[in-house]
Amino acid sequence: MRVPYWLMAPSLVLLAVIVFLPMLFAFYISFTGLNENTIGDWVHAPFVGLKHYVDGLSPKGPLAYSFYTSIKASVVFSVATTLLILPLGVGAALLLNSRLRGRGFFRAVVLLPYILPAFVNGILWRLVFMNGSGVADQLLAATHLGSRETFWLIGPRSLWALILADVWASWPFIYLMALAALQTIPGDIYDAATIDGASAIRAFRHMTLPLIAPTMGLAIALSTINHFNNFALPYVMFGPTPPDEVNVLPLNIYVNSFITFNFGLGAAMSVVALVIMLTPAVLYLRAARVGDTD
Amino acid sequence: MGVIAARRSPPRVGGWWRYALAFAYIVFVLLPFLYMGLIALQSDAAAGAGDILPQRPHWDNFMRIWQDVNLDLYLRNSLVVATITGVLSSILALGAGYVIARFRFRFRNVFRISLLATYTVPGILLLLPLFVLYIIIQHAIAIRIVGTYWGLIMTYMTFALPFSIWMLSVYIRSLPVELEEQAMVDGATRSAVLRHVTLPLSVPGMVVTFVFSFLLAWNDILFASVLTSPQTRTLGPGMQYYVSDSFAIPFWNLLMAASLVVAVPAVILFLLVQRYIVTGLAAGSIKG
Numbered sequence: 286m287r288v289p290y291w292l293m294a295p296s297l298v299l300l301a302v303i304v305f306l307p308m309l310f311a312f313y314i315s316f317t318g319l320n321e322n323t324i325g326d327w328v329h330a331p332f333v334g335l336k337h338y339v340d341g342l343s344p345k346g347p348l349a350y351s352f353y354t355s356i357k358a359s360v361v362f363s364v365a366t367t368l369l370i371l372p373l374g375v376g377a378a379l380l381l382n383s384r385l386r387g388r389g390f391f392r393a394v395v396l397l398p399y400i401l402p403a404f405v406n407g408i409l410w411r412l413v414f415m416n417g418s419g420v421a422d423q424l425l426a427a428t429h430l431g432s433r434e435t436f437w438l439i440g441p442r443s444l445w446a447l448i449l450a451d452v453w454a455s456w457p458f459i460y461l462m463a464l465a466a467l468q469t470i471p472g473d474i475y476d477a478a479t480i481d482g483a484s485a486i487r488a489f490r491h492m493t494l495p496l497i498a499p500t501m502g503l504a505i506a507l508s509t510i511n512h513f514n515n516f517a518l519p520y521v522m523f524g525p526t527p528p529d530e531v532n533v534l535p536l537n538i539y540v541n542s543f544i545t546f547n548f549g550l551g552a553a554m555s556v557v558a559l560v561i562m563l564t565p566a567v568l569y570l571r572a573a574r575v576g577d578t579d
Numbered sequence: 580m581g582v583i584a585a586r587r588s589p590p591r592v593g594g595w596w597r598y599a600l601a602f603a604y605i606v607f608v609l610l611p612f613l614y615m616g617l618i619a620l621q622s623d624a625a626a627g628a629g630d631i632l633p634q635r636p637h638w639d640n641f642m643r644i645w646q647d648v649n650l651d652l653y654l655r656n657s658l659v660v661a662t663i664t665g666v667l668s669s670i671l672a673l674g675a676g677y678v679i680a681r682f683r684f685r686f687r688n689v690f691r692i693s694l695l696a697t698y699t700v701p702g703i704l705l706l707l708p709l710f711v712l713y714i715i716i717q718h719a720i721a722i723r724i725v726g727t728y729w730g731l732i733m734t735y736m737t738f739a740l741p742f743s744i745w746m747l748s749v750y751i752r753s754l755p756v757e758l759e760e761q762a763m764v765d766g767a768t769r770s771a772v773l774r775h776v777t778l779p780l781s782v783p784g785m786v787v788t789f790v791f792s793f794l795l796a797w798n799d800i801l802f803a804s805v806l807t808s809p810q811t812r813t814l815g816p817g818m819q820y821y822v823s824d825s826f827a828i829p830f831w832n833l834l835m836a837a838s839l840v841v842a843v844p845a846v847i848l849f850l851l852v853q854r855y856i857v858t859g860l861a862a863g864s865i866k867g
Binding site: 289290294310324393395404423461521538539551556 | 597598600601604605607608609611612614615618627628629631671672674675677678682684692695696697698699700701702703704705707708709710711712714715718733734736737740741744769773797798799800801804805814815818819822823831834835838841842845846849850853856
């Protein structure tokens with residue numbers, strides 16, 4: 286049968302114009318000194334070669350502090366959040382996959398934080414952690430665990446504020462993936478195990494866990510990527526001048542590109558971000574198993 | 580198999596503590612929403628001072644947000660942009676999704692993998708060159724792109740389109756091919772089959788891609804904060820503007836009321852496509 290390529294043409298052309306070419310262009314920009322002043326005559330924007338990469342990545346480079354601060358913040362944030370939501374999500378999935386009265390209600394309610402738009406989530410937690418008047422400081426004062434003058438949106442505690450806000454918003458992602466995996470396990474294998482006298486914990490370790498492991502691998506890879514690329518939450522919580530601890534790469538790139546208009550530097554940092562995410566990206570694409578089934 | 584009851588009922592473990600645990604999860608999830616709701620009903624002064632329980636509910640806050648936060652304009656802009664993004668990506672993706680689902684051709688797998696790979700690309704890596712390109716085009720020919728609906732919609736396509744193609748190809752693959760073959764045998768042309776057989780059957784799949792693409796635009800702040808003007812500002816940058824950029828000190832009771840209003844369409848649409856969420860998640864949709 287002849288393949289009706291014409292049906293794909295509109296999508297292919299559009300993807301080439303808005304995804305493929307811009308990506309190539311971004312690589313090119315990262316080797317230039319393109320900025321606010323040179324954009325009018327961009328063809329003649331100075332070619333600076335690897336300057337931005339050297340400035341940022343060589344330990345003594347003028348931008349090394351900014352680069353490494355952001356890389357560290359992004360890695361710590363995405364790994365810590367993923368590690369924390371993993372048990373929360375799998376636990377809820379195990380619980381809500383078992384017989385439970387009102388299960389439908391529970392299943393719908395636990396999705397709510399995940400559905401909330403990320404910028405709304407940011408506004409909410411910005412208020413929660415607001416110095417003095419936020420509920421976090423009020424709770425600390427009421428329980429005598431800390432003072433009402435505990436700062437969450439500036440200084441080193443900001444990392445915990447960001448992690449907590451994102452844990453609350455994103456754990457249902459792990460729950461959904463784990464629940465989907467659990468639902469493909471036929472119930473009779475447990476009946477057999479129960480007859481054999483296996484305890485619940487042993488049944489989980491030796492039967493459930495191996496069966497959901499591939500899906501969880503996919504979920505971990507995707508979660509790491511999503512948190513690493515999360516711009517909305519840190520941007521809304523901390524604004525364009527965040528504390529170092531939460532100055533994650535997307536935020537740093539945004540400031541360099543769209544506030545100081547140093548496009549060359551912003552592009553170079555984006556390329557670095559892409560390279561850092563290559564490992565989880567490859568794991569994700571392998572776990573998604575494209576081309577395995579057909 | 581014949582075991583109907585056994586399919587979705589793994590072993591019963593424990594008793595009351597499972598309900599206690601479920602209750603703990605519910606409290607963890609709902610407390611922040613309760614906080615939002617309480618602050619949303621607070622008076623201006625009490626919200627500023629951080630009082631949690633309102634003296635009396637100020638329901639009029641939900642009327643004031645339309646003018647004071649300018650939610651009226653932002654909501655309208657978001658509705659227009661998100662709806663067009665959803666419709667366009669679903670229609671454009673149908674053809675490509677169909678071809679991937681039904682035909683084998685060179686580079687088919689390369690194409691499918693690149694669709695998924697798009698999701699690992701940081702949004703800002705695409706926004707930056709697109710913004711530069713838009714500015715260059717604006718300089719070369721006098722067409723305004725930055726600050727218009729179309730510039731923003733086109734930029735959302737970078738993520739909405741690959742996802743929609745992927746989703747529709749999965750969906751169409753699950754449809755029986757026999758109906759199309761029968762129509763071909765009966766002498767229908769390819770485009771007639773597409774129009775009268777495949778298209779009507781694909782509508783549920785297109786509803787799903789519409790919702791996901793709509794939410795992508797509805798929930799976005801990154802692209803919109805760079806590509807909108809004060810007239811085309813959507814919800815994300817609009818509320819951020821009210822929080823930090825406007826000259827007045829923000830009223831947090833109004834912000835919480837606006838937040839709840841903004842969340843409602845997202846919740847309704849999300850629950851509508853619940854069945855397809857996991858396929859969507861695996862393709863990396865929604866949060867990116």
